[in-house]
Each structure stands twice: as structure tokens, then as C-alpha cells.
Amino acid sequence: MAKQMRAAVVEHFGKPLTIREWDVPAPGSGQILVMTEACGVCHTDLHAARGDWPVKPTPPFIPGHEGIGRVVAIGAGVTAVKEGDRVGVPWLYSACGHCEHCQSGWETVCAEAQFGGYTRNGGFAEYILADPNYVAHIPDGLEPRHAAPIICAGVTTYKGIKETGARPGQWVAISGAGGLGHLGIQYAKAMGLHVVAVDIDDGKLAHATALGADAVVNAKTREAVADVIKVTDGGAHGVLITAPSLGAFKQGVGMTRKRGTCVLVGLPPGEFPTPLFEVVANCITIRGSFVGTRRDMAEALAFAAEGKVKADIELQPLAAINDVLERLEHGKVPSRVVIDIAG
Numbered sequence: 001m002a003k004q005m006r007a008a009v010v011e012h013f014g015k016p017l018t019i020r021e022w023d024v025p026a027p028g029s030g031q032i033l034v035m036t037e038a039c040g041v042c043h044t045d046l047h048a049a050r051g052d053w054p055v056k057p058t059p060p061f062i063p064g065h066e067g068i069g070r071v072v073a074i075g076a077g078v079t080a081v082k083e084g085d086r087v088g089v090p091w092l093y094s095a096c097g098h099c100e101h102c103q104s105g106w107e108t109v110c111a112e113a114q115f116g117g118y119t120r121n122g123g124f125a126e127y128i129l130a131d132p133n134y135v136a137h138i139p140d141g142l143e144p145r146h147a148a149p150i151i152c153a154g155v156t157t158y159k160g161i162k163e164t165g166a167r168p169g170q171w172v173a174i175s176g177a178g179g180l181g182h183l184g185i186q187y188a189k190a191m192g193l194h195v196v197a198v199d200i201d202d203g204k205l206a207h208a209t210a211l212g213a214d215a216v217v218n219a220k221t222r223e224a225v226a227d228v229i230k231v232t233d234g235g236a237h238g239v240l241i242t243a244p245s246l247g248a249f250k251q252g253v254g255m256t257r258k259r260g261t262c263v264l265v266g267l268p269p270g271e272f273p274t275p276l277f278e279v280v281a282n283c284i285t286i287r288g289s290f291v292g293t294r295r296d297m298a299e300a301l302a303f304a305a306e307g308k309v310k311a312d313i314e315l316q317p318l319a320a321i322n323d324v325l326e327r328l329e330h331g332k333v334p335s336r337v338v339i340d341i342a343g
């Protein structure tokens with residue numbers, strides 16, 4: 001019988017996860033086995049567990065795509081990592097490596113990409129099987145618990161801010177100051193941008209100010225869009241929407257400066273109305289952004305290793321996962337919960 005590990009498993013969409021035994025996977029040729037130390041809980045895990053999106057994972061599966069740990073076994077032919085290396089197993093679990101997009105450094109949109117904690121089992125478990133060519137390499141000195149949020153929330157917001165095209169000295173508006181947003185604010189400041197943080201929760205906004213936001217706006221007020229236009233003197237050059245709420249998307253487009261770019265990263269299921277005349281007449285770009293490439297990952301981790309960005313974390317045991325997901329659903333997680341798997 002295979003060795004057993006503890007895992008949090010989605011057995012049925014919309015039902016609590018089951019904490020149960022699961023076979024420790026054996027690394028085949030070209031694969032590695034990672035012993036998990038810590039794994040962050042992303043709002044995407046909630047979408048995954050509910051089956052929110054058009055492309056669905058197949059239960060039973062183990063969510064979690066912010067898993068950090070040590071490589072404990074390597075399959076035949078693996079040279080990219082060695083036993084003992086500390087790695088992260090991210091959302092971009094693997095890609096084909098040879099299609100048009102992989103060749104041009106856009107492996108994130110590879111049609112054959114696999115997703116950690118979604119189409120492949122993830123980090124809410126004591127071990128994770130991984131592809132050594134796509135793991136994140138965790139810099140020395142960055143603790144697993146602090147590295148965890150960087151490998152999804154960090155890289156996604158870092159990349160998303162780059163995709164706005166905003167330059168140092170210009171304004172970005174970051175809508176949603178939760179797991180993604182609290183890191184996005186710090187990346188934007190480290191990148192020399194002015195930041196206005198937008199959220200519906202005054203506690204999150206107070207925290208955004210503490211993290212360096214130059215201004216904050218409560219999205220629930222009727223003047224939210226006008227307030228952002230006012231503080232940015234004409235609209236934000238770049239807008240990054242991380243909020244998992246459709247209402248934030250129309251608002252975000254309205255907050256965008258003429259010729260600015262509104263980058264969509266939040267993924268609530270559904271569609272949002274686009275004010276065509278404003279978008280056309282103001283030459284606004286609306287752009288999607290999906291995690292980040294391996295280069296973006298290395299850069300995002302370097303900011304954290306240099307201490308320019310620090311994830312604000314709350315540690316919880318694996319047994320608390322359902323409570324954590326419920327709090328996440330209701331906006332009750334201050335920044336990021338990290339599951340202390342090793343502890």
C-alpha cells in the first residue's frame with residue numbers, strides 16, 4: 001500500500017472540503033515530489049471548490065496553488081532542481097513548452113497549460129507532485145510562509161501592474177485590497193507609482209494606508225468613481241481590478257484615465273457591462289491578465305526577498321480550511337491566510 005498523507009479534498013462542488021488520507025504520489029519520469037511546508041489560501045480556491053468557472057476541475061481534487069516546500073524525491077531525467085531545494089508549486093503547474101505562446105514567453109496562455117490545485121492536485125496536502133520546469137525557486141532567506149502568497153497573489157498583481165503600462169510617478173488604482181490587493185499596493189509603491197486603493201471594507205482600506213497607499217476610496221459610496229478621478233486628477237493611468245465582484249469592473253473602467261489601461265484579474269463568474277462610448281471616445285484599453293510567467297515569478301519573489309514587499313499573513317492549520325474559505329467568501333480575511341502544513 002502507498003504511503004498516506006493528509007489532504008483537504010474537494011469531493012463535491014459547493015460542499016465543505018474533506019480532510020482525509022490520500023496516497024502520497026510517486027514522482028514519475030520528469031516529475032518531482034515536494035514536501036509541503038506552507039500553502040496560501042487564494043480566493044481562486046473558493047471558485048475551484050464551488051465549480052464557479054466554465055472550465056472546471058474534476059472532483060475529487062486537492063486545491064491550493066501557493067504551496068511551498070522542499071524537494072524530497074526526483075524522477076528520472078530531472079536536472080532543473082535537486083533534492084533539498086525549496087520550491088513553490090504555482091497555478092501555472094506546467095505548459096507544453098513548444099507552442100507559439102510558450103516560445104514567445106507567454107506560457108501562461110498555453111492551450112495545454114495545467115493548473116495547480118485545479119487540473120493537478122495542489123498544496124492543501126503534505127506532499128505535492130510537481131513539474132520541475134515550472135516550479136518557483138524560493139530565494140534563501142524568504143520564509144515559506146511569507147513566500148507562499150507571493151507565488152500567486154504576488155506574481156499576479158506584479159504582472160498586472162506591469163500590464164497597465166503605468167510608469168513611475170503615475171497613478172494606479174487597485175480595486176480590492178485583500179489577498180491580491182494588499183500585495184499589489186506594495187508592488188506598486190516599490191515600482192514608484194502613486195496608489196489609490198479601493199475596497200468596500202473600511203478595515204481593509206485602513207490597512208491599505210498602513211501599507212503605503214497614497215489615497216483610499218470606499219467602493220460602496222456613490223462618489224467612488226468621482227473620488228478616484230479627483231485624487232488622480234483625471235483618472236488612474238492604470239487600474240488593476242482584483243475584486244471578486246462584478247460591480248467593481250464597471251467602476252474600474254470608469255476610474256481609468258483617458259488613454260489609460262484597466263487590467264482585469266479578479267474572476268467572479270459572469271460578465272460586466274462595458275460603457276462603450278466612454279471606452280471608445282477616451283481610448284481606454286481593457287486587458288485581461290492571468291498570473292505571470294516564470295520570469296515574472298522570479299522578479300516578484302526577488303522583491304519579497306529584498307524586503308520591498310511583505311505578505312501579511314495569518315497562519316492556520318489544515319483542519320481550519322473550511323472555516324478559512326467561509327471567511328474568505330464573506331470578506332472576513334484581513335489579507336492572506338497561509339496553511340501551516342509542516343506545523
Ligand code: NAD
Nearest residue numbers: 043044176178179180199219243244245265266267290291
Ligand atoms: P480576497 O477575498 O482575499 O480579496 C478580495 C478583496 O476585494 C476583499 O478585500 C474585498 O473586501 C474586496 N472587494 C469585494 N467586493 C469589492 C468591490 N465591489 N469593490 C472593491 N473591492 C471589493 O481575494 P483574492 O485572493 O485577492 O482574489 C481576488 C480575485 O482574484 C478572485 O476572483 C480570484 O479568483 C482572482 N485571481 C485571479 C488571478 C489571475 O491570474 N487573474 C490570480 C489570483 C486570483
Ligand code: ZN
Nearest residue numbers: 042044152153
Ligand atoms: Zn491564486
Ligand code: ZN
Nearest residue numbers: 096099102110
Ligand atoms: Zn505551450
